[in-house]
Amino acid sequence: MYGYNGFVLLVDLKKERCDTISLSQEILRKYIGGTGLAAWLLYQHCPEGIDPYHPDNPLIFCTSPLVGTQLTTSSKFAVATKSPLTGFIGDSMSSSFLATELKATGFDAVVIKGAAEKWKFISVSENGVRFYEGSDLLGLTTSETESHLKSELGEDHRIACIGPAGENLVRFATISNDGGRQAGRTGTGAVMGSKKLKAISFRGSSVVDSAEEEALRVRRKVLSRKSIGKATEKYRNMGTMANTAVFNRLGSLPSLNFRKGSIKNIDEFSGESIHKQTKVKKAHCANCTIGCEKLVEIPNSDGQRTRLEYQSAFALGPLVGLSDRESMLKDTHFCDEMGIDTISAGVTIAWYLECVEKDLVKDDEIGKRGTKTVSDLLQKIVFRTGVGDKLAEGTAKASESIAKEGRSFAMHVKGLEMPGYEPRALKSMALALAVSTRGACHNRSSAYEHDFSESGNRFEASFDKGAVVADGEDYSAVMDSLIWCKFVRKVFDDFYSESAEVINEITGWNMTADELRKCGERINNLKKLFNIREGWERKDDTLPERILTEPLDNGAQLSGSELGMMIRSYYQARGWTEEGYIPQSKCDELGLHGLSEINWSKVG
Amino acid sequence: MDDHINLTVEFYGTSRQAADTSQLNIEIPSDNSVLWSDITTTLLEKLPGLAGKVIEVGSGCLVSSYAINLNGRHFINQEKTAFKDGDVLIIVPSMAGG
Structure with a gap:
């Protein structure tokens, strides 16, 4: 197998055991890696309906076929779990040396289940997992934890860890790696804390071969040169x-x-x-x-x-x-x-x-x-x-427990707090924030590009925005699964074609641009299937009351009916029912069969 | 009859670094409206740092990694827009996340 190790490491923190499962070419080609493969692993390994802090909620670290190729911006990994903020899919991404080190352990992904009885840290290598007493790390900040473990294990180890917030189950805790980079959104650090897992060290020396090394060598050179052009000057x-x-x-x-x-x-x-x-x-x-x-x-x-x-x-x-x-x-x-x-x-x-x-x-x-x-x-x-105990639950839960009268201006979607994009002045983004599977997310749709371009009227709620957001989500899903950094995207002349060439050079497949595009659609439908399984309803796709009832100081506004119209356009673009469920025919079209526990009565 | 129109050009992000100023007021001879091609000579004359970095030398086109917003409202195609007296052209790096 080229481009992948072909194995997932399963870690049981309670029993202090590990196991491996193999990944088939079929699954890898369907879900690629990154957030796509992580979503598939989550669907398989997360029991339906469990509390996010239940020991069986898996915490998944996932690499991708690009990791290890030294292509520019390719050192990234995804973390996935059932989010303690939303109760739906939680995925987040981070970057740098940890990604390549994880893949060098001989595994494409690590799935951590169970909860330790006492605080632990674990070390992952080609030999599997070692479990260590972690109580003496408690209270250390993220940088202190990383430097402490590096001095203990060796500077060549790469560390993912939580800080005091994760220990204290702050629902929006992050997982930190490589000197302060964060898997920041959806509370993955809180799930790690719920497992009494302070840190994970990765160290390996496995090398994954690519099918066409010479072609990749040229590709590396060309992309690196293009990546320092005007398209990335801003960054x-x-x-x-x-x-x-x-x-x-x-x-x-x-x-x-x-x-x-x-x-x-x-x-x-x-x-x-x-x-x-x-x-x-x-x-x-x-x-x-x-x-x-x-x-x-x-x-x-x-x-x-x-x-x-x-x-x-x-x-x-x-x-x-x-x-x-x-x-x-x-x-x-x-x-x-x-x-x-x-x-x-x-x-x-x-x-x-x-x-x-x-x-x-x-x-x-x-x-x-x-x-x-x-x-x-x-x-x-x-x-x-003090009041921090309630605020640590996040805006949605805090508004229920501290001041119900304040729910109308509690700025979250599905429990995830709103990012820095004003929906009333950015209508494509408004729709994307409302329908995203991980809540108020700015990173899984690229919809702001339409708002900030001459092709989109950013103040107008229009029916064409559904297709804009669906296309943007599929595009982003492919980026987040290969994984490219979003900031390199303008470097491509034809993103899908060039990315298909890259993945073929790595894996030896004969993937087409259309097949890759379909992967993006499949991954987004899979995430939605997970949410439906976990209780998603039509009412969850919305925006905070303030956005839908109060005009902005510059006059920009968005009504509930306008948002409803755009949401209908999105469901239509996706080929879903009017209520936002996925018809079985769509699942068949995308090859979303064979998932464990699909309850078709819940789907559509 | 006044045969000039006044425009303000604002610079953000890397365009501000190239321009070395946050904004410039310009006066262009016209009795009604002007096109982008009517503005570029004046812009390059007053702010030579824009040449090649923000405005293509020769064609006068905006470098593709920049966009223009008109009056804080919509993004426009500079080649198809007629600018009128009092317009504010906001030059920004093309948006792509963060």
Whole structure:
């Protein structure tokens, strides 16, 4: 077999045993790798209807055929589990050396089930798994955990770990790897914490051969050269922080808990200003020629740096009403060290602050602490003290337990907090956020591209947006399964054709562009099947009440009926029923048979 | 009769780095509206850093990794748009995630 190891490692934390299962060519060709293969493994290994914190909820780490090829941006991996925020599929991706090390252990994926009785860390290699006592790691931050284990096991080990937030089952806890990169969304770190698993080390030396090494050598060279052209200039120079000022100018920067679409003091948070006024160091993931990462020096911190992305700056700056850069940078650093998703943290705090402002909740400390208000709340969330214990449950659950009157402005979809794209000013994105299988997700549809282009009217809710979002989701599913970094996509002249050529050079298959496109559709339908199995209903595809009832300060608005029309257009584009279920004929067309436990009465 | 129109061009992201300014007000001879091709000479004259990085030398086209938003509303095809007095052209890197 080329391009894959062909094996999955199954780890049972309770019994401290492991097993291997083989992966057939048929499954690999259907689901590819990354989030696609991880979704298939999740469907197979997650018992129907279990609580996300049940020991049997699998935590899956999955590589892809591109991992190990040294193609630019190919060192990425996916994590999947049943999300403790949504109760639906939770998948997240991260990058760098861990991906290649995982694949070098001789496995394409690792499925972890069970829960340890006492805190553990495990080491995965070609020999399987070793289980270690992990209690002495408790309380360590993500960077401390990584450096501690590297000093103990060797610098060549790659570590995935949780911080104190994951230990304390903060529902939006992340899994951290390679110096602070995060599998950030949907609470995968909380599931890891529920298994009493503090860290995983990967170390291996297996080499996976590709079918056409010479062709790949040329491909590497060409793609690397193209990847440092104008198509990626934005990411190389300024990173995702380039979004902040533009979004603000276009009234699509969610601010003050989505009450406004722009702020006045944007220079505090814009990439343009930060790059001009602050020391910024550029960084790369393994095998990446782009280098989008920007490590920003935190003022008054003895040279400490934090990895800054647009989503963190938006969520811990304008969204929570913070007006100074220094606090935002410190809070971002704190979240990464503690292992929590900056988006979910910011949205949850923004909601709470509005509740206090509207006297729905009494909290005498808010207001007295000034710029430290947000950092105090982050501290309380991570360690579950005071109101932080409830906020650690995420916006959806917190709004039920703290202030039900605040549910209309609890900014989440299906339990996952909203990212920094204002739906009322970006209608394709509005639809994508409403229907995404993992909740309010900005990374699985690329729908904003349509809003930010001359071909789409970003203020108009129109019936054509269903096909735009469905196509974008399928495209993204292919990217996330091969796995390419999203930031390399503009480098391709014909994405599907060129990607099919690449996968054929790696695997020796004869895949066509159309077959690859079909893989994307299959993967999205599989994710939806999982959600349907776990209780998805039509009402779950929606947006927060605030979005559907309150016009934005710049006049942009979106009504419930407009969203309903776009959702119908999406279901139609997908070939689903009017209620959003998948007909058996569609499953047959996509080859979605042979899945364990499909309950057809629930499907459509 | 005034035979000039006034336009504002705003720069964001890497276009601001190339322009070395956040915005520029320009005055173009016209009694009604102007096309992109009428603006580029003035832009390149006043902000030579745009040449090759944001505006293609020779063709005057916008480099493909940039887009233009008009007045904070819609993104436009610069070749098919007639710009009127008071318009604000917002030049941004093409959006692709983050």
